[in-house]
Amino acid sequence: MELRKKRLMSTSSLVKAALLAAISIVLTRVFSIMVPLGGLPALRVGFGNIPIILSGMLFGPLAGGITGLISDLLGYIMSPQGAYFPGFTLSSTLLGIIPGVLYKTLKIQKQRFNYNYVNAMMVLSLAVGIIWVLFRSEVVGVNNGHLILNDTASIYLFAGISGVALLFGIMPFWISKHMKGAIPKIGLDKLTFTVTLTYVLVSLLMNTYWLSIMFGKGFMIFLPGRVVAAIPTIPIYTFILYTLSRFVDFRE
Template sequence: METKRTTRKLSTTVIVKAALLAAASIVLTRFFSYMIPLGGLPALRIGFGTVPLIIAGMMLGPLAGGIVGVVSDLTGFLINPMGSMFHPGFTVTAALYGVLSGVLFKKIKIQNMKVNFNYINAVMMVIFATLIAWIVFRGEGLDFGNSQTILMLVLMALVTALFIVLPFVISTKFKNKSSQIAFDKIAFAVSITYVINALFLNTLWLSMLLDKGFILLLPGRIVASVVTIPAYSWIIYSLSKVIKYTN
């Protein structure tokens, strides 16, 4: 009898937390974000609506985190489409924010590993940058003697270098024992989820939706990520001092 009551209580708690996080994501995304046009097209949304989705995965696990992402995207679009057409790919991306963070913190439990994830983050960023560059330049058939192509390569190299250096610098500055999760673990999770979802998948969905080349949309989104990834990481890290993300 006690087990049933405990299970019911836990289920209710999960539902309440999921609903609150979904609501927070909807409000932050649909009412407190700013759409920046790239090449005259609404291709870059600046805001913090993704943060509750990552937190949902950390707190509730990959399944619940994925559901929070789906609910927040579908409900948010119905409330305020922000002048854009619906594309199921963005719903998949929203779900993946919760799923990936849930896998890392609830299944793999990287927060318990005595490993400096800044080094792992550095290796992963180099791999992702190389992969994206290969896909883009091979798919677009770009000429490496072209100045635009060279500029893109330099930009990606600089951003990758920043992604590698910033976590080390911030981790050193924000060492706080009151935080339940070290900054390097959070920065790693945010970087992985953001690169896969925002830089790769969402850029792909936008190129399909707007009928524009992947490479035309990518540079501005890469530049924005230099600010977005550290900001997301710092916010989640700061909240970890007062919110219990993981058991």
């Protein structure tokens, strides 16, 4: 029937999106922790975003947006954590819309373009951000042309995070080389691009801006800590979704 072809979402997709929203609520409200930045609860660490991203990739931007919208609103009603701020609802909605646009509208999974080069540039930008955080927080400094280490313990932390960034930048090239000729259900380069772009736009930029409005603090008060958190979070999200791709098909 013509009417069926025009339906934006099937009943099956809607039910699955609702299930992913429920999983997101549990992961966000129960199995996540708040990390203080500048003495304020400004960074949530957990896996609640993954079901929202997954919904957009599988069912499209509309379903992904609904998943994000429901998970934020219903999650706040069930377990409020601080004051409600509508900006975070918008961010949660975009977490599903952006991957949906990339996979269902632009269909980047069918493109032959190698996104590893774009990903390497984005990882390099985050690495530069780490260096900027080091100098801004005065963990390192320069005196008379010499590098000064002011906090040795923090150096080890940043070195570990930088190592993760480097590994994350190199590994997709290595995997692509060793999987040459194979036909994976999903390209790691395209998945990495999707997760990184979504995380940078929503978490690093939008959510940091919402926090600055909500707490009446400068944007730069929150950004350094969130940049540092992005380095391990993006590859973890990517490899969880890549593992899930063995059981679901993103290529449609």
